[in-house]
Amino acid sequence: MDQELKIELSKHGIFTTTFEELYNWGRKNSVWPLTFGLACCAIEMIATTMARYDLARFGAEVFRASPRQADLMIVSGTVTKKMAPQVVRLYNQMPEPKYVIAMGACAISGGPFRDGYNVLKGIDRYIPVDVHIPGCPPRPEALMHAFITLQKKIDAQQLTGEERPRHLKANEPSEFPVPEFGEHGLEPAQNPDVFHPLRILGQ
Amino acid sequence: MTQAISVEEIKAAMEAAVPGCRAEILRNESPSAQHSLLIDHEHAVNVAAFLRDDMALRLDFCSCVSGVDWPDREITEKVKVKKTVTTPEGEAQEQDVEETRKTMIPGFLEAVYHLFSIEKKHGPVVLRMRTVNRGGDARLPSLTPVWRSAEFQEREAFDLYGIVFEGHPDLRRILMWEGFADYPMRKDYVPPAEDDVEAVAK
Ligand code: SF4
Numbered sequence: 001m002d003q004e005l006k007i008e009l010s011k012h013g014i015f016t017t018t019f020e021e022l023y024n025w026g027r028k029n030s031v032w033p034l035t036f037g038l039a040c041c042a043i044e045m046i047a048t049t050m051a052r053y054d055l056a057r058f059g060a061e062v063f064r065a066s067p068r069q070a071d072l073m074i075v076s077g078t079v080t081k082k083m084a085p086q087v088v089r090l091y092n093q094m095p096e097p098k099y100v101i102a103m104g105a106c107a108i109s110g111g112p113f114r115d116g117y118n119v120l121k122g123i124d125r126y127i128p129v130d131v132h133i134p135g136c137p138p139r140p141e142a143l144m145h146a147f148i149t150l151q152k153k154i155d156a157q158q159l160t161g162e163e164r165p166r167h168l169k170a171n172e173p174s175e176f177p178v179p180e181f182g183e184h185g186l187e188p189a190q191n192p193d194v195f196h197p198l199r200i201l202g203q
Numbered sequence: 204m205t206q207a208i209s210v211e212e213i214k215a216a217m218e219a220a221v222p223g224c225r226a227e228i229l230r231n232e233s234p235s236a237q238h239s240l241l242i243d244h245e246h247a248v249n250v251a252a253f254l255r256d257d258m259a260l261r262l263d264f265c266s267c268v269s270g271v272d273w274p275d276r277e278i279t280e281k282v283k284v285k286k287t288v289t290t291p292e293g294e295a296q297e298q299d300v301e302e303t304r305k306t307m308i309p310g311f312l313e314a315v316y317h318l319f320s321i322e323k324k325h326g327p328v329v330l331r332m333r334t335v336n337r338g339g340d341a342r343l344p345s346l347t348p349v350w351r352s353a354e355f356q357e358r359e360a361f362d363l364y365g366i367v368f369e370g371h372p373d374l375r376r377i378l379m380w381e382g383f384a385d386y387p388m389r390k391d392y393v394p395p396a397e398d399d400v401e402a403v404a405k
Pocket residue numbers: 039040041042076077078103104105106107111112135136137138
């Protein structure tokens with residue numbers, strides 16, 4: 001719809017919108033996160049939801065204790081290799097549309113424990129991540145920034161056409177393989193459909 | 204807390220109470236001066252029970268069990284030896300020659316127990332045990348029957364160092380999963396390579 005006409009109509013008390021706008025507006029303002037925290041970053045996430053920072057202002061006040069009712073997974077903290085299968089399983093149990101924020105150095109790359117034997121080097125090896133936040137731990141403002149970034153992303157999603165998001169494409173997966181405990185680490189070490197190694201240009 | 208009783212006294216009391224036990228004092232030259240007692244496998248449980256029950260010592264609390272990995276070491280030393288050499292003139296002559304000698308010191312695994320007495324308010328007494336080697340003979344007697352608090356910590360030392368505690372009631376991995384094959388706290392452990400950087404041609 002022509003933007004000028006829309007403004008003109010609104011001056012006369014007529015509100016016009018598209019179905020897509022209404023749908024995205026509703027979704028982006030009621031993103032319910034899943035209640036779970038993994039390490040120190042979780043403390044910052046908890047602080048974000050409390051009175052001082054008040055994530056409720058953005059429509060994310062209801063942390064759901066069941067993945068079936070959650071839209072957003074905030075991976076807040078260190079994902080140990082022993083915990084990784086459970087995190088992927090929780091993600092699989094969430095209904096579409098679902099989003100992931102990887103919060104903190106640990107969740108995006110393994111952080112200070114990257115060279116250890118027990119920590120996963122980033123949750124993006126197994127599940128698709130929408131927003132990465134660096135920091136150890138990221139401040140509540142950073143989490144809110146990530147949240148607003150996610151809202152912008154949701155707002156820009158189209159309902160039709162090739163650009164439509166994953167949950168509107170029938171043949172795209174909504175579940176991802178859960179890694180197994182192997183003899184030397186998790187098997188597979190990453191899901192090649194999801195994780196793309198950093199490419200460095202050589203000679 | 205204070206070290207009310209010196210290691211020498213403990214060693215003497217131990218040897219008197221448990222006939223045949225072999226203990227060795229390992230000195231700690233740092234300011235803490237926490238000397239420790241290295242005890243043999245055979246009498247370890249009896250020695251531990253003595254330390255716990257003796258009226259003067261009453262070491263009723265095992266606060267900490269640690270594993271230590273001592274890998275194989277190679278020592279190079281220079282030694283002077285006398286050798287008969289033939290001079291250019293054809294005479295046999297004795298000379299001092301310097302030689303480098305390499306000695307291999309085989310590695311072992313060690314468990315360290317820190318003991319306190321809550322009743323007598325003294326401690327710590329440091330107890331050590333060493334395995335024969337780092338391979339198939341990495342075995343030690345478990346002291347869990349004497350101090351229950353050692354149960355999880357011995358499991359942890361088993362999990363991360365591969366020390367098999369004989370007589371432990373429930374020796375399973377505790378931090379890593381069943382079926383994990385490595386002992387990640389050993390010095391020669393190499394974590395599996397995970398490629399997250401890919402070099403591509405320009
Ligand atoms: S990134 Fe830092 S603060 Fe966050 S979980 Fe890891 S170590 Fe803790």
